[in-house]
Amino acid sequence: MTGPSVPEPRSAEPESTDGWAPTPALGRAVLLAGLLLVAGVLLGRVDLVVLASPFALGTAYALRRRPTTLPQVWITAGDDAPLVEGGEVSAAVSVGNPDTVDYDLVVVRSRVSPWLRISRAGFAGVDDPAASDAPPSDAPTAEASPAAGTPAGTGRSVADRPFVTSVPAAAAVDLELAGRALRWGRHPVGPAGARVAAAGGLLVSRAVLTDAVGVRVYPRTEPFEAVEAMPRAAGLVGAHHSRRPGEGGELAGVRIFAPGDRLRRVDWRVSLRARQLHVAATLSDRDAEVVVLLDVLAEAGRSGGVDGSASVLDTTVRATAAIAEHYLHRGDRVSLLEYGPGARRLRAAAGRRQYLTVLEWLLDVRADASQHEPYDQVFGPQQLSSDALVVVLTPLLDERSAQMLARLARGGRFVVAVDTLPANLAPPKDRGWAEVAYRLWRLDRETMIGQLREHGVPVVRWAGAGSLDQVLRDVARLATAPRVGSR
Known part of the structure; x- marks a missing residue:
């Protein structure tokens, strides 16, 4: 996992005295000492003056060395090793004290992506008994809505609560966060903030915030192997x-x-x-060129992370990584395309560097609905080689996706459609006509798949190893069959 450079903390300059405010404790101490002194002078009561002396002297002693600079806060994310779904993630929120006086109390809090399940958190070298009160990472909790960015079946992270420590002068303390990455993507750690109490709790700083740091989590490659020949090889050397x-x-x-x-x-x-x-x-x-086309017009299903159920995007991204790894390992050239309004493209290349580029490219895959037909935007002039094998990963939830497959087949392309719709997609639980409409939609989708097969587009469901063997065998046989020409 490669962490970005340390951002500049949002704090005041060392010469500035702004950013510190008195606490209610300072107001109470001054008010009580003043009332006692005034009452003692007016009433001639020496005992009241003596009673006010500890409050006045204590307040003056605590304020003798008041801080002049705000704390510094920054976030660092892990080591340089690539992080894959299910791997251990680590990060640290650091609080620095550039002042010449100690910070009596520092309250640190940081936001963490719900897809990074932080199970252990605490300051380096400081025992944090409260961390043991957090629920275990596998504790059953209420489901959250994936539409809100929260994984289904996971609860609050340990990092959701504030942490308290003290920071000596000219020193820094690290709040270490450790846990597990549940899903691929770019997940933020932060923003983080800290507030400091000094001068015996009589002064408190304003909240100092720092920007979030992104953690890259690569998709876990599912086992995949296609032993059948390619329909048509176009390069000069290869396998x-x-x-x-x-x-x-x-x-x-x-x-x-x-x-x-x-x-x-x-x-x-x-x-x-x-x-x-x-x-x-x-x-x-x-060698051959393999074009993996990702249909991002729609998303369906609930994402449960690496150990839970897979949504359409989960299946699409993981299958793309597996297919790219397989063909790049064999020496073929692989390119990626998004069928959507963004029309992102990764040019064809081969080798280990291309595989790492593919993984980086997949981190930004998002479902992007559009009312316009993106075919002409995605498939510009000379965008697809006539000898390339086009593997389309699509849930077939949009009629435009089926039309795109049919147009590619009619254009003489070697097209294989991989169905990424979850097999365990649950019907709606609403009473009334919802279940009937769901059944009708299923029948209409099966009819669409049958029509695609009549157009010469094989449609298979992604099932890991060997998913495309039978299809590639049929496509290769059709590619080598003699074509009937007209005189």
């Missing part, structure tokens, strides 16, 4: 066998030696038998 002669590992036959052939290709058995040099001919190994 897929083509029908063109060239350097490769697939034997195509034996032919007579010709100028330019390598000696290591000489088949000595055939040459001795025919009394003429023969070489083993091979088929070239070529």
Whole structure:
């Protein structure tokens, strides 16, 4: 997990004396001492003057060294190791004391994304018995609405309550937060704030705030492997066998030696038998371009994090990461497209760097509904190679998605549609016509899938390893089949 640079704290300059205010305790002490002194002088009561002396002297002694600068607050997030769903996340909220006097009491509080379940929190080197009162991370709690950004089945984080400590002069104290990342995405730690009490609790500072720090959580790659051949390989080198002669590992036959052939290709058995040099001919190994198209027009289902149920976006992002990792590991080129108003694009490339770029690109995937048809915006001129395999991850909740698949198939593209709608999508619980409407919608969706298959678009449900094997086998067979031409 790579943390951003430490932001500048929002505090006053060291020469400034603003930002500190008297507390009610200071007002009570001054008021009580003044009343006793005035009463003692007016009534000639020495005992009242003596009684007021401890309050006056105590207040003066506490204010003899008043702070002149505000505290500094900043947030640091973890180490440089990549953080994946389900991994351990760590962060720290630091409070610094640039003054020459001690801070008697510091109250620190920080907001944390609900997808970062903070189960342990406390100041470094300071025992915090209150932290043990927090509920365990696996304690059952009431469900929250995912639309509000809260994961289903999780409760309040330990970091939701304030923490109290003291900070010596010219020192800093770290509030360490540790827990578990529940879901992919960019999750904020912060903003954080601190207020300080000094001079024996007679002065209190204004709240000093610092901006949030983003924590990047990469999607967990689901097991995926497609052992079938690509429909058509277009590159010069790669792992897929083509029908063109060239350097490769697939034997195509034996032919007579010709100028330019390598000696290591000489088949000595055939040459001795025919009394003429023969070489083993091979088929070239070529790479392919895989375009993963993410349908972000709609979102459905409840996201329960890495251990719970998966929404449409969860399935889409994790499946994209798995498909990209598989084909990039085989040496193919992978590009990403969003089918939505944003029309984000990641250009095709190969290698380890492209895989890391894919993971970074997926962190910004969001459902973005639009009333306009984004086809022309997404598929501009020469945006898709004619030899590319287009894997479309779609929940088929919008009629425009089905129309897009049909247009790609009619254009001669090799298209595979992966259904990302959750299989356990619950029907509405409302009484009346809601259940009937849900059944009719299901029937209409099945009809749409059947029509897509009639247009030559295979539709399969994502199921991890081997999800696309049968489909790729059919697509490869159709790609190599002879085409009927007109004279």
